[in-house]
Amino acid sequence: MALILGTFDRSGSAIVNIRVAGTNPAREYAAVIDTGFNAFIAMPIAVTIDLGLRSEGAARVTLGDGSTIDNFVARGAVTLGGKTKACDILLDENSTEILIGLSLLRGFRLGLVITDTIVLLYDEEETLETVAAFVSNLPA
Helix, strand or coil, X not given: CCCEECEECCCCCXXXXXXXXXXXXXXXXXXXXXXXXXXXXXXXXXXXXXXXXCEEEEEEEECCCCCEEEEEEEEEEEEECCEEEEEEEEEECCCCCCEECHHHHHHCCEEEEECCCCEEEEEXXXXXXXXXXXXXXXXX
């Protein structure tokens, strides 16, 4: 897997492009990397309809404030950096953002580097020297 360069949105959240597929063809989305989110991916229900994702049950989710809610769960696939993984997708009724969490990073075996100007995902098999050389060649 190549090094994957992300960006920051207007609010300062780290963003990376992903492709998501259900029973309909895959579409590309900008997803927020949420290091406080332990699941694979969460998407607004309205977005998942076009992908043909259908609920296959529910999961209890603990939010950052400690409260718990139930989310519908659908089975789909996420593509990142040329690799595709089948996964459970949380269907979020309250969010307008697509979130990817630590389970996605672990599932794709990715490391994460965030600085004041860089969002970078790298394959854990890459050496830190390779990552450092890539970062040093980025425009200032």
